[in-house]
Amino acid sequence: SEALILAATEGPVRTLTLNRPAALNSFTAAMHAELRAALAEAAADDSVRCLVLTGAGRGFCAGQDLNDSEMAGDVEGVVERHYKPLALTIRSFPVPVIAMVNGVAAGAGANLALGCDFVIAARSASFIQAFSKIALVPDCGGTWLLPRLVGRARALGLAMTGDKLPAEEAERIGMIWRCVDDAALLDSTQSLAAKLAALPSKALAETRRLIDSAAPMDFALALGQEAKVQGAMSRAPDFAEGVGAFLQKRAAVFKDR
Ligand code: T3D
Secondary structure, three states, rough: OOOOOOEEOOOOEEEEEEOOOHHHEEEOOHHHHHHHHHHHHHOOOOOOEEEEEEEEEEEEEEEEEOOOOOHHHHHHHHHHHHHHHHHHHOOOOOEEEEEEEEEEEEEEHHHHHHHHOEEEEEEOOOEHHHHHOOOOOOOOOOOHHHHHHOOHHHHHHHHHHHHEHHHHHHHHOOOOEEEHHHHHHHHHHHOOOOOOOOOOOHHHHHHHHHHHHOOOOOHHHHHHHHHHHHHHHOOEEEHHHHHOOOOOOOOOOOOOO
């Protein structure tokens, strides 16, 4: 069967492409496993001096695959086993990580991108904190990342409404590094990657670590807290209603208080 993560190397730059385009590259347990392996391989390879994450097809990543059976019983476990280590791996990666956001980034897919050191998005791309629509809370670092990127008012606004934020607006409010024309996405990313690859990796990684540890709550602690609350949310009836409504392509009716 086809690889769920495509890896390509051009000089010092490794590009990993999420490859489930028919489901907007949403995460299954299998895709998580392949991404983990590909990240470990890139981290261990001294010739890799910059990592690019992107998505195949029209989307970047739609977050958790809401059809995946693994999440049915144990959402807290899914967050602990998959999203938390993924976010931590990227946040402590030995070389800079660029999210090249080619299309919609929703739920954990949005926060996967925001956890990277740079986000370059195509003008047609967008970001959606989709969690509230299925009665969950942001994970994959969203509760820590968002207020730091855009401030409390915008963080709450985005996370509570789950509204779609176009890439241009995301750049305007400082949530991402750059929004570029679709046709320029690859070139812009490649030239940033080449620049970063030529800089001293160790100093860049330490810069990231210092900037992150200067923040009041530790990233790992925030990720643990997210997993716990996500577990509690997923056991409430509103979550089943939210997922059911999405899969049946109808509007959800929430009742929990
Ligand atoms: O274990 C846990 O649950 C805990 C972890 C939680 C982390 C999370 O990420 S929770 C958030 C999960 N993600 C979402 O709720 C987003 C769901 N997707 C959407 O709202 C929409 O697909 C988008 C706004 C992202 C894009 O809309 P649009 O109209 O451009 O595309 P579409 O038609 O909705 O999607 C295209 C196909 O991808 C479609 O399949 P089909 O009808 O062509 O066979 C759609 O069902 C599928 N798809 C999109 N997102 C997901 C998905 N399938 C499964 N899971 C998805 N998340």
